[in-house]
Structure formats: C-alpha cells, structure tokens
Amino acid sequence: MGHTNLTIDKNPLNPEEIIKNLLSNGKLFLGEEARKKVRSCRQFLENTTSRGAIHYGINTGFGHLCDVLIKPDQLEQLQENLLISHACGTGDFIPDHISRIMLLLKIKNLSLGHSGVREELLDFMVDMFNSAAAPEVYEQGSLGASGDLAPLAHLCLPLIGKGRLNWKGAKWEASKWLSKIGREPIRLASKEGLALINGTQFSSGFGLDAVVRSKLLLKLANLNAALSMEAFNSHLSPFHPQIHQLRPHEGQMVVSAEILNWLTGSDIGSRKKYSVQDPYSFRCIPQVHGASYDNIKYVYSIIETEINSVSDNPLIFPEEGLILSGGNFHAQPVGMAMDHLALAVCELASISERRIYQLINGHRELPICLIEDAGMNSGLMILQYSAASVVSLNKQLASPSTVDSIISSMGQEDHVSMAANAATKSWKIVNNSFNVLAMEFLTAMQALDFRKDCELSNELRRIKKDYREIIPYMKADRVISEDLEKTKVFLNRLLENWLMNDAI
Template sequence: MKKILVDGDNLSIEDVVMVSRYKRKAELPKEVINKLDESRRFVEDIIRRGKPVYGVNTGVGELCNTRIEKDKLNELQKNIIYSHAILTPPYLSRESTRGTMLLRANSLAKGYSGIRKEILERLIFFLNNDVIPIIPEKGSLGASGDLIPLAALALFLMGEGRGFYKGKEMESKAIHKKLDIEPIKYEEKEALSMINGTSFSLSISILSLYDAKVALKGAIIASGLSAEALLSLSSEFHEKIQEAKPYPEQEVIAYALRNFLDGSELIDSNLNKVQDAYVIRCLPQIYGSIYSTLRYAERIYTIEANSSSDNPLLFPDEDLVLSGGNFHGSFIAAADDYLSISMTILGNNSERRLNRLLNPNLSQNLPPFLIKNSGLNSGFMLLQYLSASLVSENKILSTPASINSIPVSADQEDDVSMSATSARKLRQIVDNVLTIIAIEILSATQALYFRKKKKGRGTKKALTILKDTIPFIKKDTNLSPYIEKTRKLLVSETLIKEVEKEIGEIF
C-alpha cells in the first residue's frame, strides 16, 4: 500500500485518518531531508555568531530576555521538556496520539524550525512500528502551542515516560531497548520546536471532522428512512425550491434525499397532508448549513496541517530569524466551536424526528413507541430518553471555548486560543451525535416494518443491510445490543458505502 508522504505541504484530512486510525505507513521524502539539513546548519551558524534567538540561547515565556550561556544550551533544551511535560490523567486516545505525531512531523518538515532530520525520522519510525507515547489529554491552552501534551511526546523520544509498543504498555526506555535504538538528545532549539505547535489540538479536530462527515451522511440516511416511515412529502426536496435559494450545499442535500427516496410509494401517499414538520421539510436548509460548516472546517484544518506552527521561524536564504505567533490555535479553536454548534444542531434535529416516530399523535398511525401491545410493552420509549440526554449534554458542550482566554506566564502570553479544549469538546459532541443518529436509524427501521408499500431506492438498500442486524422487535427486549450494532454499521461506514453504491456519493 502506498505510503503517506510527510513533505510539509500536501497532507490531507484523509491522510491523517489513514495513518492515525488505520496505521498506514508514512515516509519522509529526500527533498525534505535536504531542507532540514540546510535549516539545521543555519541554527549552528547563529550559535557561532552569538546572536540572541528565543529558545535557542534565551529562556522561554516571560523569561525570553534571559540569556543562556553557550555551554548550557543543550541543558536548556532538556530543561524545557522536563518543566513542560506534566503527565496527569486522563490520557489521549492512541489514534489521536498517532495523529499528533504525524502532524508534528509534517509541520517540522517545512524546514523553518532548524530541527535535525533524525527527530522527524524517529517520529515516523515510531508511527510505522506501532510505538505510541502516552500523553495527557488536558493541560494545553492552544498557545504557545499545545505545550504540555507535546512536551510529553518529546519526553518519550528522550527515553522517558511510558507508551505502547504493539499494544503493550511499557516504559519508553524499555521500548527503545527492545527496538535497539538510542533515545534522542535534543540540541539547540529542538525541544522548543517539538512543543511549540498546534499538532495536538489539530489531531483531535481532524479525526472529529472525519467522523462528523460520517455523522452527517448517516443523518441523511436516517432522515430518509424516517421520512418514509412518516409518510412525508417530496415537495420540500424539489430542485426548484433549491434554485430559489442557491446555496450549493443545500442543493447537495436535497439531491441526495431525492435519490434516496426515488421510487417510494410511501412518500406523498398521505393525500391529506399539506406540509411536513420542519425536521423533515427543512432538511436541505438545516443539513446544507451543516455541510457548509464541514467544508469550512476542512479548509481550516488542511491549511493548519500543512503549516509551520513553530516559533521562532528560520529563513536561511534571507538570513532571517523571526519571532511570531504561528503556534496560536485561534483558527482551530474557532472552527472547532463552529463545528460543535453544527453537530449539536444535527443531533437535535435527529432527536426531534425520533419523537415523531414514537409519538402516536404525530407518527401517522404507527403503534405507540413502535411496539405492538403498547402498555404491556414500552417499546422504544427509553431510546428517546437516551437521545434527549445526549442532545442536552451537547448543548452544554457547544458553548464556545475560544472565548475563554486566560493570561499566563506573567502576562507575556496574555491571549490564548483554548483550541485543545475546543477540540476535546468537539470530540465528545461528535461521539454523542453518532449515537443519536444510530438510535434514529434503529427506530426508523422498526417503524418501516409496519409499512408495507414499496420503499425508495436508498431506503430499500439501507434496509437490506440493517435487517441483517436489526430484527423486527415484537415485544420488550434489551435494545442496547441493537444500538451498538447499528452504531457500528454507521461508524465503520459500511451502511453509508452500501447506500452510496445505490444512489451515488451523498457528498
């Protein structure tokens, strides 16, 4: 299988997911090694000249004006890691840690950091050999970079701390010994370059974005199933309506739903119905806005993934060393918060359709709570309780973190992004939404067992997959296994891919 190139310029969202989640191999191209060598020679030249450069021969943070003696420069690098690496639980997931390693390597591969090629080679070697450091999930302010978690990563490369090797937790020094490699000894500027960046926040954000796309595609399938079960109308998806409000994302959603419902005898079958409720009638507008948010976040994360987020930056050709703020996670934080709000809207929309499926006053003559002999049986009643609790939790989690700056380092770092907090909240929201959508899919499948007319193309294909997992529920039983199985079909993209074979790519 083709390796993912770590060249600093061309890493995609899918590349990050492939390496992080599916353990695709990565590779450092030769041209990157040449850039790294040139940048490192520039650092060594700066040291010979004695020019003051932040983090090379000065302290860090508020201590930036403190000069460090030449014979203490490597000790400074080691001390930066020791002072910044605060390892307290909970710890980051292994896939997000892999993403952090890849993104850190890609940022450094741009050649603006003065770091030796051996450090990037070590990061990639660990990725390719399933070595995963244990790094903390909390502690980053998203400026000056994700300092605490990235320092824990850097500490691991020094042979300290703990990690996993092929799934087994071990001390870092034991892993190094097992692989017959020497730990890294950081030289001038290298420790600072390892920790000054947004790679931690970005890794969580990218993996969440990928799953948010899955959630939206799953919600389109879920809404199509529910639309059939609720004997909905087709007029709201008509292309003329979309042309009158020409958002491209709105048309994409309407087109997908037209294809999904094509051929249905349930749609438009209630001749007394004039309009559907908003949770179905406004799907192109609501989901179109969510799709627009996904596209925005993808643009932001892709740029960030292929950026140098270090400070200071080196420009050897111009003999320049420039201090700036590329470590600041503001772009990530704002995109995370925006996406969190959209995902919360998505979950809310799904739960409201679930309500219509379960409520006998709204369900177009489906049995109460989708079960025969209701009263004796409670049916799917408590699925709404679970869904409602997750929706409510998401509303709390979607309060923006990016507005909550707290000054640190004696007010030298006085406006921080909180991108890591935004990213962690986004992760929780997306996980909740995937469960909410799985509940709707499960419930709509049960509802469609009661509808005997011909189903639409997408519905028919989805039910072929779902009915292998979800039987008709005749009486009360433990629904937990069915929720988990449905969620697995969704998250694995099995259901999405099979439906897309029938109706074309959703988006």
C-alpha cells in the same frame, strides 16, 4: 484493506488520507525534498548561533524567562529540561489514534524546513510512528497558545527515553520500549525541544479527527433523514430544486439533492398523505442539515490549512537569512473553527432526536412507541429519553471555548486561545451525536417494518436488508441498548466503507 502509505514532502496532506493511513496501518516516508530543506535550515541555524547571535528559545529561556541568556555548553540540557518541565498534563489519556495523528502532524510541521531540527530527529519520529507506538498524552493542560505545550511535551518524552507509550497492546515505559526496539534516547540539540512542543498539533489532531468524522455523520444524517421520511410518509415538495434555487446556500442545495438521491426509485411521492405538510424536523431538513454542511466545509478548510502549516516559533528562513519570532503557535483559527463545528454537529443530533420523537408518537398510522401491544410493551419510548439526554449534554458542551482567555507566564502570554478545550469538547460532541444518529437509524428501521406496502429505493432496501440480518424486528420488549450497540457497529462499518471508498 490495503495499506495507505504517506510520503511527507512539499505536497499538502488532506485529513481523509491521514485517517486512511491510520485505519490501514500505513507507513510514513520522509521525501528527499523535505530532507534537503531540513538539512539546509539546520545548517543555517548552526552557522548563525556559532557567531553568537541571540534568538528566543535557541539560546535564551522561555516565556517570561525570554531575556535569560543560556551558555553554549548548556543548550542541549536546556532543550531536554523544556520537555521535562512542560510535561505537566492531567486528566484522562487521549485515544491512541489521536496521539498518532499528533505525531504525524508534528512530523509534517517540522519537515517543512523552518524549525531548525536535525534530520536524525525527524527520522526517529518517523520510526516511532511506523512502529505503531502511541505516546501517552493527557487530555487536559493546554491553553492553545505558545503551542499545545503540555500535550506535545508528553507526546515527545519517549524520544528522550522518558514518559510512557502504548505499543502492541501493552503499556511501556519509554526507556524499556527503546531498549526493546534497539534504540538509544536521542540527545536534543539547540532549538529542537522548543520546536517539538511549540505548535497546534494537539488541537488540530483532535480537530482533524472530528471534522472527518463530522463529514461522515452528515452523510449518515442524510441517510437517516431519507429512512425517517419513508417511515413517516413525508412530502417531497420541501426538497424540490426550485425552492433551493431561490435561496442558494450550497449546503441546502447539496443536502436536498443527496436526500432525493437516496429516495430515487421509491414510491414515497405517490403514496397517500395524512397531512398537508410535515413538521419542521422533516420539512426543514435541507435548511438545517445544509447549514451544518456549510459550517463543516468551513472547518475542514481551516484544519486542512493548519495541518500543512508551520506553527512553531521562532521561524527560520535560510534563503532570506532570517530568524523571526512571531505567533504562529497561537491556535485561535483552530479554536474558533472547532467552536463552529460544535454547533454544526449539535444541530444534526438535535433535529435527529426530534425525528425520533415524531416517529414514536403514534402519528400517521404508526403504532405508538413503534411496538405491538403497546402498554404491555414500552417499545422505543425510553430510547427517545436517551436521545434527549445526549442532545441536552451536547448543548451544554457547545458553549464556545475561544471567548475565554486566562493570562499566563507572568503577563508575557496575555491572550490565549483555549483551542485545546474547543477541540476536545467538539470531538466529544461528534461522538455523542453519532450515538443519537444511531438511535434514529434504529428507530427508522423499526418504523419501516410497519410500512409493509411501501416501496423503498434499491439502496435503502439493501441497507435495511443488511441491517435486519444483524438485528431483527422488535416484536416485544427486549434490551434496547444491546441492539443500539450492534447498530453502532453496523454504522461504523458503513462509515468506514464510505471513507475508504471516497464516498463523502
């Protein structure tokens, strides 16, 4: 796999190229145009503050303390204190790759030239990213307004020699890591601490990873649907284009066409059928998967806009001579989008579990529990239990986060988004749903081995052959979780191949 390097400049980034950069251990480079904008913004800020103008967070306290003026000789200490005091997260540490997505997004945010940071700070952050270091960031602690304060403080502590990070397979104290790479901690200048922790990069980092993964899971769900249809000997009429022309939701039409494409060359349309029509989990695949497609597309557009935006405060406009205090740090757009994503992906898992249930029930000349000598063997009976358990957990997690708000900062911050909670729980739903889809894939493959005479499409036949080279047909009971873990490895490779080859 070649390296996918990224140049941070005026051009927008898309979520897939960021994930490709991480998967390929690519590097970041700061473009010259971005450097010019950063230098211009910093110079304007310094000129303005040297004349004694008062601006929030630059020479004042923060939050409820916004009316407290800070002396000029205390401005640097103010910024360092901000990072230290706001680093109060708790819970589990987030995955390293999410930490690195956060760092990349923060670099992109600051490079747009409206935050007032120095070029040397951005260079330091780029060097940290390119070293493959991942600061330790706690999962819990952000309200998703005033930015993702606590997690971003933890992300940026290593810049000033504090906190911890993961590097080259080991945990490092930031001070020792800096010594190892021959760097000194950076002294933050005015506005820089605030610029580092103001923003939505925790929520949007989890959101970015979740929405790219969701696009891949939708493609996997459509592949699963085709395999399960083959095994269940389903009707093709629900996928006829004329049905969907009468209700032309984009997702419905796209999903129907994609599944027919998976089935091109199959004899499923000419086989003898066992019923007049199929259960909803087969017959309504275009409508259910299609609705998820439409929601995922919407969420993707929100995340793509967010990661290419400036989300700190106050914002600096050198050409207009303005420093404006606003609310771009409020992560309501991301939070509501992630609540939508939770529902979309939940449904992919929910209907997938229903197809597992139908396949193991002993219908349509398939043996009950998809096993020989059922009774002596339990086959895939309990696999459906496991799938149902995960689907139920997803439903509990899917309760929207953004309907909640808890007042903070002595009433100054009286409405917050809870976007961080929306993002992390939706990310968990995505991972849970992958487990369910892997269960359906395993089930469909087992069922297909009882359809000896069916003719699969070339693509489905190839996938089945590759899978059976790793996991053989189950003739008698064995430890299914071992097969499931191997199935997940197989599917993750398939998904990564789709991503790297732009097949989503």
